Amino acid sequence: AQTTLRVSSWAPPTHPVTTEIFGKWAQDVERVTDGRVKTEMLGAPLGAPPAYFDLVSKGIVDVSFVTHDFLPNRFVLSGLSQLPFSTYSAEISSVALWRTHEAMLAEFDEHKGVKVLALMVHGPGQLYTISKPVTAIADFAGLKVRASAAIQTEILEQVGGSPVSAPPTKSYEVMSNGVVDGTLFPPESMSGFNLVPLVKHELAVPGGFYTTSFVIMMNQAKWDSLSDADKEAILSISGEYLSRRAGAVWDASDEAANAEIDEAGVQRVVAEGAFLEELKQTLAPLEDSWIARASAKGLDAKAALEFYRAEVGKEMAARNKAN
Amino acid sequence: MIDRLQKGLLSFAGIVVLAIMGVTVVDVIGRYVLNRPLAGSFEITQLLLVLVIFAGLPAVCAAGSHIRVDVLLHMMSKGVRRFVERASAAMIVATLVYLAILTWEKAGEVVAIGDVTPFLHIPIGPFAYFISASCGLAAIAFTARMLRELRRVAVPADRSPS
Amino acid sequence: MTSALVSIAALLALMAVGLPIAFAMLIVGFAGLVYVLGWTPAAALVAQTTLDAGQAYELSVVPLFILMGSLVARAGIADDLYVAANVWLGRFRGGLAMATIVACGLFSAMSGSSLATAATMAKVAMPPMKRYGYQDSIAAGSIAAGGTIGILIPPSVVMIVYGLLTETDIGKLFVAGIVPGLITIAGYMAAIWLTAVLKPGIAPRGEATSFLEKLAVTRRVWMFALLLIVVIGGIYLGVFTPTESAGIGAFGAFLLAIVRARLRPAVVLDILRDAAGITTMLFFVLIGALIYTAFLNLAGFSYWLSEAITGLGLTQLELIFILMAGYVVLGMFLESMSLIILTIPIVFPIVQAAGIDPVWFGIFVVVLTEVSLITPPVGMNIFVLRSVLPEVGFRTICAGLIPFYVADIIRILIFLFVPMTVMFLPLSMH
Numbered sequence: 007a008q009t010t011l012r013v014s015s016w017a018p019p020t021h022p023v024t025t026e027i028f029g030k031w032a033q034d035v036e037r038v039t040d041g042r043v044k045t046e047m048l049g050a051p052l053g054a055p056p057a058y059f060d061l062v063s064k065g066i067v068d069v070s071f072v073t074h075d076f077l078p079n080r081f082v083l084s085g086l087s088q089l090p091f092s093t094y095s096a097e098i099s100s101v102a103l104w105r106t107h108e109a110m111l112a113e114f115d116e117h118k119g120v121k122v123l124a125l126m127v128h129g130p131g132q133l134y135t136i137s138k139p140v141t142a143i144a145d146f147a148g149l150k151v152r153a154s155a156a157i158q159t160e161i162l163e164q165v166g167g168s169p170v171s172a173p174p175t176k177s178y179e180v181m182s183n184g185v186v187d188g189t190l191f192p193p194e195s196m197s198g199f200n201l202v203p204l205v206k207h208e209l210a211v212p213g214g215f216y217t218t219s220f221v222i223m224m225n226q227a228k229w230d231s232l233s234d235a236d237k238e239a240i241l242s243i244s245g246e247y248l249s250r251r252a253g254a255v256w257d258a259s260d261e262a263a264n265a266e267i268d269e270a271g272v273q274r275v276v277a278e279g280a281f282l283e284e285l286k287q288t289l290a291p292l293e294d295s296w297i298a299r300a301s302a303k304g305l306d307a308k309a310a311l312e313f314y315r316a317e318v319g320k321e322m323a324a325r326n327k328a329n
Numbered sequence: 330m331i332d333r334l335q336k337g338l339l340s341f342a343g344i345v346v347l348a349i350m351g352v353t354v355v356d357v358i359g360r361y362v363l364n365r366p367l368a369g370s371f372e373i374t375q376l377l378l379v380l381v382i383f384a385g386l387p388a389v390c391a392a393g394s395h396i397r398v399d400v401l402l403h404m405m406s407k408g409v410r411r412f413v414e415r416a417s418a419a420m421i422v423a424t425l426v427y428l429a430i431l432t433w434e435k436a437g438e439v440v441a442i443g444d445v446t447p448f449l450h451i452p453i454g455p456f457a458y459f460i461s462a463s464c465g466l467a468a469i470a471f472t473a474r475m476l477r478e479l480r481r482v483a484v485p486a487d488r489s490p491s
Numbered sequence: 492m493t494s495a496l497v498s499i500a501a502l503l504a505l506m507a508v509g510l511p512i513a514f515a516m517l518i519v520g521f522a523g524l525v526y527v528l529g530w531t532p533a534a535a536l537v538a539q540t541t542l543d544a545g546q547a548y549e550l551s552v553v554p555l556f557i558l559m560g561s562l563v564a565r566a567g568i569a570d571d572l573y574v575a576a577n578v579w580l581g582r583f584r585g586g587l588a589m590a591t592i593v594a595c596g597l598f599s600a601m602s603g604s605s606l607a608t609a610a611t612m613a614k615v616a617m618p619p620m621k622r623y624g625y626q627d628s629i630a631a632g633s634i635a636a637g638g639t640i641g642i643l644i645p646p647s648v649v650m651i652v653y654g655l656l657t658e659t660d661i662g663k664l665f666v667a668g669i670v671p672g673l674i675t676i677a678g679y680m681a682a683i684w685l686t687a688v689l690k691p692g693i694a695p696r697g698e699a700t701s702f703l704e705k706l707a708v709t710r711r712v713w714m715f716a717l718l719l720i721v722v723i724g725g726i727y728l729g730v731f732t733p734t735e736s737a738g739i740g741a742f743g744a745f746l747l748a749i750v751r752a753r754l755r756p757a758v759v760l761d762i763l764r765d766a767a768g769i770t771t772m773l774f775f776v777l778i779g780a781l782i783y784t785a786f787l788n789l790a791g792f793s794y795w796l797s798e799a800i801t802g803l804g805l806t807q808l809e810l811i812f813i814l815m816a817g818y819v820v821l822g823m824f825l826e827s828m829s830l831i832i833l834t835i836p837i838v839f840p841i842v843q844a845a846g847i848d849p850v851w852f853g854i855f856v857v858v859l860t861e862v863s864l865i866t867p868p869v870g871m872n873i874f875v876l877r878s879v880l881p882e883v884g885f886r887t888i889c890a891g892l893i894p895f896y897v898a899d900i901i902r903i904l905i906f907l908f909v910p911m912t913v914m915f916l917p918l919s920m921h
């Protein structure tokens with residue numbers, strides 16, 4: 007019997023998430039199932055990005071992805087990867103998040119109603135400003151920064167900045183109009199939303215100010231309807247394999263974007279020394295706040311965070327050795 | 330009773346429009362004059378907009394002021410036309426009732442999960458129930474309007490609005 | 492594909508027998524979704540779409556711009572604009588009708604809607620034109636045509652909806668509408684003048700006025716001019732986002748209405764209710780459209796159509812001419828908002844694939860939508876005029892519109908072959 011998976015991405019049709027992550031996965035699925043499972047990519051999004059979890063869990067589309075932070079009350083545990091200073095590479099963090107999920111988070115079933123195919127994060131999110139360089143904590147005072155996710159707001163409030171709420175798609179508008187002084191974004195988004203010509207300064211923090219995590223998922227009933235052979239075949243190109251591959255796609259996009267940012271003459275200041283220490287201290291409450299929220303759900307949050315960081319460390323060591 | 334409720338709801342919707350204007354003005358003044366934008370103005374506007382749309386729905390349905398095109402209707406004989414009008418009225422009521430049920434169930438889920446807005450963490454549940462109640466009320470309001478029109482047709486002396 | 496084609500036929504049939512467009516799209520869309528997905532997922536999608544509709548943040552500008560337009564209209568500004576335009580133009584052949592066009596253009600800068608522009612100007616401009624012996628046809632025709640400018644000169648509800656559906660910068664669309672709006676005003680004035688010259692007697696000259704008189708009357712509209720500069724200048728210079736300019740504009744109009752016209756609270760509340768009611772209607776059409784296009788998307792129709800058209804290997808110009816023909820024919824029968832909401836999700840991917848600029852195409856579609864407002868049998872501006880001026884017949888208005896159709900053809904060719912007329916201002920923005 008032949009099955010068709012309806013795949014839908016709310017990212018634009020030319021975005022690497024659509025073409026390289028989903029497009030490639032769809033090809034892989036047809037290949038590893040010897041064509042028993044076909045895929046069909048929808049031409050246009052079916053709803054707002056936050057709606058996508060329900061669109062998949064209710065079987066309107068079979069496969070898609072969603073940003074955890076869009077539904078902050080549902081996905082508390084997955085938020086552990088978003089904390090500051092912990093994302094050096096999207097690939098490494100995506101793999102670490104997947105392993106932590108398998109080892110400690112999956113049992114809490116935050117993604118009820120869907121089969122989790124992979125988890126991914128984008129690269130380290132940094133601060134880009136239009137005309138005011140930020141070289142000390144004091145520079146944040148009154149700095150109007152575009153933010154859409156809870157983690158970004160918390161960071162900006164901690165450092166004394168002024169978060170202005172606007173969705174990513176409105177970034178160009180609020181930045182070109184001078185509504186904000188800057189934005190938090192990974193390099194990839196700076197390029198994707200055409201923001202590079204608008205900014206002059208970047209404050210880069212080792213491990214990033216934050217990242218955003220996403221789940222790649224399939225409708226549970228659809229998954230259950232697949233034969234064991236097909237399930238096994240699809241798992242072989244999903245899970246850690248897909249998490250790694252997806253993270254690498256984000257990293258490659260960041261690399262290209264960083265080249266564009268450098269070429270545009272954006273002044274990059276890398277936080278270090280006393281400034282970095284002060285930033286770390288100022289942002290430490292974010293970790294406590296996540297631990298409190300995750301513990302309330304029954305997770306041994308400290309242990310999970312340690313596990314996650316150990317996995318990041320392992321991957322980093324392996325990469326360094328390879329180089 | 331229903332008339333007054335509708336008018337009250339529409340007035341409420343109108344005042345919410347004024348509130349959206351106020352939020353924008355405060356945001357702009359805060360940004361340019363005080364260097365302090367209104368945090369979360371984006372989400373507040375979104376939710377206020379939900380109130381406007383759905384508080385207005387019963388009144389719009391009762392007034393029959395939905396956008397429509399009725400090219401064919403005017404070419405039909407009176408009897409056929411009356412049948413077609415009743416059939417479409419029934420479809421409208423059924424649609425509104427079904428929407429009320431669907432959004433009520435959805436509201437229950439939203440409350441159970443505890444969905445909130447990403448920035449200000451405002452619970453979405455109450456707004457979902459508001460949407461459902463508004464669809465239900467719109468169904469009632471529309472039915473009341475149809476019944477009133479039927480009664481008018483029954484009295485031959487009554488002038489039809491030409 | 493059969494299911495999509497059947498659905499289109501069903502949709503047109505339901506609309507033709509008078510089912511409101513929002514409900515027709517909702518019902519047919521739901522039926523289609525049940526066919527593609529099964530009942531439970533279809534119901535879930537309808538619930539989700541209804542719940543999320545209000546979250547279309549960009550559309551919050553709609554009630555604000557509607558509010559601004561109604562406040563300005565109720566503050567009596569339309570009369571002042573007409574009188575001011577008239578002292579300058581009235582003494583020419585067809586001058587009162589030309590003044591109508593200019594006043595429509597100015598009023599358009601405060602109103603996002605063509606229907607509101609036509610309705611407001613009908614009350615203001617029809618009585619003087621009758622008094623001076625203008626024939627009903629040219630008088631009504633100039634109001635109906637001039638009213639269409641409401642959606643071309645910013646603000647524009649149609650541009651907002653287009654921007655929302657295609658993720659095109661609404662500020663750029665607004666700025667792009669300015670020059671085409673001015674060209675339209677010039678073209679319509681030329682059409683009136685030529686008609687008046689060719690058929691003397693249908694649009695006689697008005698009175699001449701002294702320069703001092705002209706100045707005195709024109710000075711009365713300074714507050715309006717200030718508001719116009721703040722709203723449109725604010726968007727062009729990037730001081731405000733469109734949403735903010737709508738809020739500020741509505742606030743300014745609010746002050747104007749209170750200070751100048753001393754509107755009573757009951758009247759203000761009435762205006763607010765109007766704005767809320769129109770917003771509700773528009774959103775309900777949008778919900779219906781989202782559900783219907785979700786079905787077209789899931790049924791693979793959008794994809795199939797793009798592939799089919801791409802497969803034809805048309806040049807950009809051929810594609811545009813085909814689309815234009817489609818819009819003119821559909822525009823005869825569809826109301827403007829449904830025309831945009833139904834066609835853009837299908838057409839836009841094709842346009843994008845052909846490499847046509849989204850801002851240019853947006854203005855082009857707005858212009859075709861303007862045409863649809865004055866083409867029979869379903870021309871919303873003609874309907875509005877009929878309801879405001881019941882003594883003027885449908886055929887009379889259509890006859891009066893003929894010179895404007897000619898002007899429309901010419902301006903469409905200008906926008907098509909000299910795209911810089913559209914793109915110059917938005918390209919100079921940042």
Ligand code: NA
Binds near residue numbers: 642643646
């Ligand atoms: Na306008």
Ligand code: NA
Binds near residue numbers: 823824863869870
């Ligand atoms: Na028409």
